[in-house]
Amino acid sequence: MIPGMTIPGTTDPTAAAGLLAGRRILVTGGSGGLGAGICGVLAREGARVAFTWHRDADGAARTAAACGPEALCIQADLRDPAAPGRVVEAVEAAFGGLDALVNNAAFSEAVPFILLDDAELDELMQLNLFAPMRLARAALRPMIRQKHGRIVNVSSFVGSRTLPGPVHYAASKGGLEGFTRSLAHEAGPYGVLVNAVAAGIFEGGLKHTIPAHHQARYLQACALGRFGRPEECGELVAWLCSDRNTYTQGAVIVQDGGTTG
Amino acid sequence: MLPILPSRRDRDGAFLSYTRSICPDCRGLIDAHLVLKDGQVVMQKRCPQHGAFEVLVSSDAEYYLRSLTYTKPGTLPLAFSTPVVHGCPLDCGLCEDHLQHTCSPILEINDKCDLTCPVCIVRNQQRYQMPFEAFTRAVDGLVEKEGELPLLLLSGGEPTLHPQFFEFCDYVLRGPHQGRIKRLLVSTHGRRIAQSPGFAEKFKASGAYASLQFDTLKPGVYPKMRGVELLDMKLACIERIRELDIPTVLVPTLSKGDNDDEVGALIEFGVALPQVSSIVLQPMAHVGDGGDGYHRTPQGHRLTMPELHQLIEAQTGWLKADAFHPVPCSHPTCYTATYLFRLDDGRYKPLPDFVDIRQYLDAMANRAVMRTDESLERMLLDSITELWSATKVGEDASEVLASIKGFLKETFSSRNPLTPDQIERVTEARSKAVFIHAFMDAWDLDVTRLKKCCTHYVLDDGRLMPGCSYNNLYRQQDRRFFPEARPGGLVSIDG
Ligand SMILES: NC(=O)c1ccc[n+]([C@@H]2O[C@H](COP(=O)([O-])OP(=O)(O)OC[C@H]3O[C@@H](n4cnc5c(N)ncnc54)[C@H](OP(=O)(O)O)[C@@H]3O)[C@@H](O)[C@H]2O)c1
Numbered sequence: 001m002i003p004g005m006t007i008p009g010t011t012d013p014t015a016a017a018g019l020l021a022g023r024r025i026l027v028t029g030g031s032g033g034l035g036a037g038i039c040g041v042l043a044r045e046g047a048r049v050a051f052t053w054h055r056d057a058d059g060a061a062r063t064a065a066a067c068g069p070e071a072l073c074i075q076a077d078l079r080d081p082a083a084p085g086r087v088v089e090a091v092e093a094a095f096g097g098l099d100a101l102v103n104n105a106a107f108s109e110a111v112p113f114i115l116l117d118d119a120e121l122d123e124l125m126q127l128n129l130f131a132p133m134r135l136a137r138a139a140l141r142p143m144i145r146q147k148h149g150r151i152v153n154v155s156s157f158v159g160s161r162t163l164p165g166p167v168h169y170a171a172s173k174g175g176l177e178g179f180t181r182s183l184a185h186e187a188g189p190y191g192v193l194v195n196a197v198a199a200g201i202f203e204g205g206l207k208h209t210i211p212a213h214h215q216a217r218y219l220q221a222c223a224l225g226r227f228g229r230p231e232e233c234g235e236l237v238a239w240l241c242s243d244r245n246t247y248t249q250g251a252v253i254v255q256d257g258g259t260t261g
Numbered sequence: 262m263l264p265i266l267p268s269r270r271d272r273d274g275a276f277l278s279y280t281r282s283i284c285p286d287c288r289g290l291i292d293a294h295l296v297l298k299d300g301q302v303v304m305q306k307r308c309p310q311h312g313a314f315e316v317l318v319s320s321d322a323e324y325y326l327r328s329l330t331y332t333k334p335g336t337l338p339l340a341f342s343t344p345v346v347h348g349c350p351l352d353c354g355l356c357e358d359h360l361q362h363t364c365s366p367i368l369e370i371n372d373k374c375d376l377t378c379p380v381c382i383v384r385n386q387q388r389y390q391m392p393f394e395a396f397t398r399a400v401d402g403l404v405e406k407e408g409e410l411p412l413l414l415l416s417g418g419e420p421t422l423h424p425q426f427f428e429f430c431d432y433v434l435r436g437p438h439q440g441r442i443k444r445l446l447v448s449t450h451g452r453r454i455a456q457s458p459g460f461a462e463k464f465k466a467s468g469a470y471a472s473l474q475f476d477t478l479k480p481g482v483y484p485k486m487r488g489v490e491l492l493d494m495k496l497a498c499i500e501r502i503r504e505l506d507i508p509t510v511l512v513p514t515l516s517k518g519d520n521d522d523e524v525g526a527l528i529e530f531g532v533a534l535p536q537v538s539s540i541v542l543q544p545m546a547h548v549g550d551g552g553d554g555y556h557r558t559p560q561g562h563r564l565t566m567p568e569l570h571q572l573i574e575a576q577t578g579w580l581k582a583d584a585f586h587p588v589p590c591s592h593p594t595c596y597t598a599t600y601l602f603r604l605d606d607g608r609y610k611p612l613p614d615f616v617d618i619r620q621y622l623d624a625m626a627n628r629a630v631m632r633t634d635e636s637l638e639r640m641l642l643d644s645i646t647e648l649w650s651a652t653k654v655g656e657d658a659s660e661v662l663a664s665i666k667g668f669l670k671e672t673f674s675s676r677n678p679l680t681p682d683q684i685e686r687v688t689e690a691r692s693k694a695v696f697i698h699a700f701m702d703a704w705d706l707d708v709t710r711l712k713k714c715c716t717h718y719v720l721d722d723g724r725l726m727p728g729c730s731y732n733n734l735y736r737q738q739d740r741r742f743f744p745e746a747r748p749g750g751l752v753s754i755d756g
Contacts, residue, residue, distance in 0.1 A: 110673035115666045208678035213635040
């Protein structure tokens with residue numbers, strides 16, 4: 001079988017059990033916002049979900065409850081360079097392998113660039129860019145071994161557009177998109193599909209870093225006239241993680257209700 | 262021999278503008294001139310029956326003229342209540358010619374009070390208690406005309422004596438218009454908060470702000486201004502406010518010769534108290550009991566805007582007169598303000614010290630409360646960039662930059678996601694405002710000021726009355742307070 005494909009014409013075993021039946025998926029930042037929505041959809045589609053959280057224990061408990069008894073809940077500060085390796089190891093140990101990684105955890109704050117010091121730039125890059133790279137590096141080992149894997153990076157529409165937004169945050173997302181494209185080349189031949197979702201404004205923590213008048217402008221421009229719901233991002237991520245995705249590779253898919261397209 | 266011709270004399274001042282006012286004796290509407298005289302601005306007017314009057318309007322003509330240059334178009338309310346028939350101020354309600362919507366509505370829910378303050382601008386008859394239905398009607402009407410409001414002030418009388426006081430609070434903050442009226446202020450002498458622990462706790466739980474009359478920090482002043490010594494009670498009230506963390510607006514009434522030497526101390530007191538979000542200084546207006554029971558005329562007792570700015574500078578040292586600017590939503594002679602920003606080291610710095618003044622005035626236009634909107638964002642970003650790029654960054658500049666950064670991290674961080682309402686509270690906690698609100702009396706009433714008034718009494722028949730036209734012209738005809746008042750219009754001597 002060609003890695004990453006189901007053979008046309010064969011019965012699709014996922015149809016009844018869910019798009020992701022039995023798939024072992026790690027989601028970072030599952031305790032709230034988009035991450036919680038993503039975890040919920042993945043679990044609904046039959047995946048065995050592992051997710052990380054950092055400070056929000058209540059949120060983590062809610063996501064765990066929504067994902068069922070098999071859910072694996074890992075507390076980690078992903079700014080710490082050693083954490084990604086440990087997280088992936090924990091998932092492999094619990095699930096016996098890893099089929100997909102969703103890099104979702106991130107942080108932002110609306111501070112003008114000129115006021116940011118080195119420690120602040122470093123802190124944001126550690127979480128938003130380096131942690132996804134470190135996690136992907138750790139996850140690629142089992143994925144390449146099994147010649148099958150999916151990596152989805154949650155980016156933002158400020159990553160590749162000229163929009164008002166925190167400069168360091170936009171840079172981290174721009175970096176994440178470049179990382180997505182090049183890694184797609186490197187990992188594609190081994191059955192690993194790497195993609196990104198450039199999210200518009202969704203209900204989630206990051207939305208609160210956007211002043212109300214910018215949010216209003218977004219809504220005005222949005223073809224659907226509303227903010228995204230975390231589970232809507234989950235639907236797209238679920239498909240990208242699934243075996244139905246066979247030819248979308250290195251793509252940054254804008255999901256913004258028709259705001260910037 | 263040639264006859265000696267009488268020589269012509271000049272008038273004693275230079276004519277500045279024409280307006281309309283009322284006669285302090287009969288309240289008839291009469292013409293008035295604003296005149297530049299001896300470096301001041303005075304109002305000269307003549308009543309056919311009661312003769313000529315001259316009253317001080319501004320102690321500094323230059324300041325007065327400068328203050329007129331900043332003006333912004335007013336905002337229309339969603340609806341007016343009365344047509345233009347006789348002209349200002351005979352059509353109040355708001356009439357279609359009124360130039361500003363309602364920023365600060367006042368709703369009087371009773372006229373019962375357990376104090377009889379000589380400086381009170383109301384003349385309490387101790388009989389009226391607003392029924393609940395009348396209250397809801399008034400609030401509904403207000404929301405209909407404004408949509409959203411930054412605040413509503415409940416007044417009286419002493420509103421906390423109304424038996425349904427907390428039901429009123431509930432209706433405003435948690436009733437059908439929940440979220441539409443951002444802050445509910447209660448104008449109070451503070452006695453119930455000071456003396457009834459149960460009441461104070463309920464007050465805190467209601468979510469209302471105490472708008473506390475607070476005139477002095479010295480013994481001996483209250484007996485003159487409020488009829489009895491209240492200092493201990495006021496300080497006890499402050500203690501409760503502190504303990505229960507009740508959001509508060511401090512409202513000193515200022516009377517020249519009585520407490521104008523304490524302006525600086527009162528501001529410092531309010532700035533130091535974390536619960537105080539703003540300090541509203543009200544130079545005494547000689548209206549209601551303040552007219553009759555205190556000084557016979559305002560002559561010699563009037564504190565005008567520039568004079569007060571100077572007093573503040575002299576008494577605080579750090580809060581300079583030029584930090585005060587007219588609040589563009591009303592007439593410059595009625596309202597001036599400055600916003601103070603709390604630095605990380607706990608000091609407060611007037612925003613005009615470090616932001617562009619035009620942007621500042623734009624950002625503050627037509628509003629009573631600081632909000633994080635586009636104009637504030639632009640102002641802060643420009644000020645950050647200016648301070649940061651200045652060749653010589655002084656000690657204060659780096660403190661200011663660090664503090665603005667701290668404020669942004671507190672408000673717009675995904676680690677600490679806040680709702681727009683919470684952001685407003687954080688902004689409020691980071692800043693304080695000092696307002697000066699000069700009400701008019703029959704002596705200096707000026708219809709050009711009335712026309713742009715944004716402080717309106719909310720009547721139970723749906724009308725909104727500019728504060729000073731109501732107090733000077735309409736209150737005596739309000740059947741709620743004066744049931745025997747004869748119905749009918751106001752007197753207009755010249756028309
Ligand atoms: N919301 C939007 O409008 C929007 C728009 C564009 C893109 N995005 C992207 O969507 C993703 C999720 O955003 P969101 O709005 O859902 O954010 P959110 O609600 O703030 O959630 C962020 C998640 O990241 C975790 N996290 C934060 N710091 C961490 C750390 N040091 N170590 C490990 N985990 C950490 C949080 O865990 P705890 O809460 O447990 O600490 C939380 O689970 C981000 O990649 C963001 O860039 C969001």
